[in-house]
Amino acid sequence: MARLPAAVSAGFLLVSACVRSVPTPDVPPPQESPAQLIERIQDWEDRRSLGDGELVRLATSARDWAVRVRALRALARIQDVATLEAVLVGLTAPRNAVREEAAFAAGELAQSWEPLPEEARTALTEALVRAEASEAYARVHDTLLESLGKLATPGAVEVLTARLSPANGPWSEAAATALGVAARKAGPAAVANVPLETIRALLDPRLRSEVNVAGAYLLAASKRLDAVEALGSCLANAHPDARALCAKGLGDVGSPRDTTSLHLMLGGPEFRVSAEAARALAKLAAKCEAGAPCAPLIALESRVPLAKQVAEGRAAQGHLFLAVAQQGLPLQGRPVFVSWRKAFAEADRSAATEEAHADLAWLDCRIAAAMDRQQGTLDQVRECGFGRVPEARWLALGLHEVAQFKGQPTGAxxxxxxxxxxxxxxxxxxxxxxxxxxxxxxxxxxxxxxxxxxxxxxxxxxxxxxxxxxxxxxxxxxxxxxxxxxxxxxxxxxxxxxxxxxxxxxxxxxxxxxxxxxxxxxxxxxxxxxxxxGAPVRSARVELPPETYRPPAAPPGTTLTLRTRKGDITVLLDPDAPLTGGNLMALAKQGYFRGITFHRVVPDFVAQGGDPRGDGEGGPGYSIRCEMTRRRYARGTVGMALSGKDTGGSQFFFTHSPQPHLDGRYTAFGEVIQGMDVVDALMEGTVIDDVIVGTRAP
The missing domain is CATH 1.25.40 (Serine Threonine Protein Phosphatase 5, Tetratricopeptide repeat)
Structure with a gap:
């Protein structure tokens, strides 16, 4: 540094002597710790704010990798297309955890409730394809494949198809699942060019069961007419989820000739497999020639003895009847419904418990309503339920079913x-x-x-x-x-x-x-x-006002035990979704769930409850923000029911089986750790007596 002239030096000494009398310049505030930054990120996320650009800066260049990861998670949950570039920057970060979180955020943008503009989809496809081609870390690579499936563009499908082979390779399971998700999102045509033999190779019983299930998921979602033989062979797979998926696929593309293999699956110990097979037979019954013997209907009528098992308290066997009632039968199948209702009435006379009486009564109304759907008139439900189902329930059910009448309009x-x-x-x-x-x-x-x-x-x-x-x-x-x-x-x-x-x-x-x-x-x-x-219109992100309700955070290890008359279900809340879990925790402490029912049960899919109205339209009077997590929808995952982005309230659901198309779309905030057999036994109308908040021992 150059020296100051002597005169200046003397003057400087004089000024220095008086320094206390001269205002000092502003001192930069102390640098925030990673914990403080993460707390700020949580607040921005909950307010759907970008913090005047600070959130994007932290997502792209924060010094602490944990801060950068948390900022990317916030961007994933906010889902603002304007942050796409920041997410793509993360795909090239040197730290594995940052690339993985960026890949997850890319998938969340890909499946935004408000679809991305075409130019953004193109940019996202190109970036994910480049990243996948060079990614060496397995966890990041799997997440990239998952996000390509959520994107479901032709370029994404091309990459995923290439990763299906070899069937025993490291990426076949993730690629098959992602292609199944792509088919669910963009339609079966999106995966029409995936070679059938490549998919069939994934069903080889010598492979890991997870690969078999992924292959079955893809095969069922593809709905290809040339896959009937492969689906039929898959019905003998050792894994129940693979069997259920292939039964579902056979119902979509098979014919009444496929009845025998599906018939063998009815009434077995895996209730979700039995229900899926029954639903498939109901679909195939619609393909029978009028007036000719219909093998699927004969197979379904043979399941009459299961009514007695429901009466004995084995409620999960009732899912077979429920699945068929929800699917419906052609008018030719009316005798099946008549025989089932007679069996319910007989079984009701010897039912072991009040809960068994309630299940049989509701199944009777479900079948009666399905009969009314066949003819488009409100008739059978008027005499359903052995006097045990309240008028409002059977009447609402009948009206909803008649609304689905497929025949000639007769007026309403x-x-x-x-x-x-x-x-x-x-x-x-x-x-x-x-x-x-x-x-x-x-x-x-x-x-x-x-x-x-x-x-x-x-x-x-x-x-x-x-x-x-x-x-x-x-x-x-x-x-x-x-x-x-x-x-x-x-x-x-x-x-x-x-x-x-x-x-x-x-x-x-x-x-x-x-x-x-x-x-x-x-x-x-x-x-x-x-x-x-007629022109594309998009909305802009809007920050939530400060007074917007924010639930308390559920502490790590929090459990919720649902007390029902079928038994208890204990859920361990996910610490990655503290506000979603905390919302249900707070409602439970208020006694909110006492007397509320499971209003929706779809066999081999979900059991949904938490609606005080009982028709799927109710809630607590406010909504909470989505907290997308990396938890996948496996059997026994607990998710938040939504009608759009950030519309969570009090309705939640349990999954009966893996549902990959829900991953990252609906907040997954816990898992059943005890009482999965009770989840299997839930029926529409099962009452929640109470929800108890607890803590899991470390």
Missing amino acids: AFAVPYLNHVSPIVRGAALDALSERPVPEAMAPIRALIGGGDAVVAGLAAAAAGKLKDAEALPALEALADRVPKEPDLAEAVAGALVALQGKAAEPRLREWLKHPHANVRRVAAESLTSLT
């Missing part, structure tokens, strides 16, 4: 009187039926419901008015639209009705919704405007 005037029913779930079901088969006499009572106090019914009424093209409903609809800013759950139904009744005049209001803090309102507005204008 019979549903009009139920628009005034005392039960909101019946009013909602009547609106469902009338939406499918509108009748002019429904217009006036539907208008009245649009202005009612029940937001769910009001939204359904608005949707029905839109389908009826009832211009006189417009004033009530506009008043309901005014409620959307404070009642975001109304957005989807109201937007559809506005577009139907107002056309272009709805555009200004929908554009206002693009700025709403609730992500799902913005998504609905963008989709509606895209449909209305």
